[in-house]
Amino acid sequence: SNILIFSLQRRHYALGIFLGSVLTLKQFAYTALNGHEQVVQLLLSVGCDPLIQDNKGSFPMHEAATGGHVQCMDLLWKAGTDLSVRDACNCVPLHYAASGGHVAAVRWLLEVNAYF
Numbered sequence: 001s002n003i004l005i006f007s008l009q010r011r012h013y014a015l016g017i018f019l020g021s022v023l024t025l026k027q028f029a030y031t032a033l034n035g036h037e038q039v040v041q042l043l044l045s046v047g048c049d050p051l052i053q054d055n056k057g058s059f060p061m062h063e064a065a066t067g068g069h070v071q072c073m074d075l076l077w078k079a080g081t082d083l084s085v086r087d088a089c090n091c092v093p094l095h096y097a098a099s100g101g102h103v104a105a106v107r108w109l110l111e112v113n114a115y116f
Contacts (some may be wrong), residue, residue, distance in 0.1 A: 034067060034069075035064075035067055035069035035071070035072055036072075037069070037071045037072050037075060040060070040064075040072050040075050040076065041075055044075060044076075044079045050076045050079045050080060050081045051080075051081060051082070051085065053087075053088075056088060057087050057088025057089070058087050058088065059081070059085055059087060060072075060076055060081070061073060061076045061077070061081045061083070061085065061093045062087050062091070062092075062093050062096055064076060064093070064105075065093035065094070065095075065096040065097040065100075065102070065105055065109070066096040066097075066100055067100075067102075068097060068100055068101075068102025068104065068105045069105070070104050070105050070108045073093070073105060073108060073109070074108070077112060083109065083112065093109060094106065094109045094110075097109060
């Protein structure tokens, strides 16, 4: 996929065609939910905030946990995501990983001491 990164008024934006979608900073959570780890890594590398909320109050880490995407979760955690951050529903990533039956994601969260 072709990704174009540019800075506008000190905010980073990533635009490109990726599975038929145009990616912007506010769609960071979408990339995590769908396990697009290369795009997550790219967005982090240009300074996108891993704690940005989408319009529904969800964070990229919550979306990655919902999809059970451990590699994306690891990238976001290494970028400084707080694993105890609560979304608009007052849930932490562990809630979503467990409710989705994503054993590997639950195991990873417990291994990195995401106890709540």
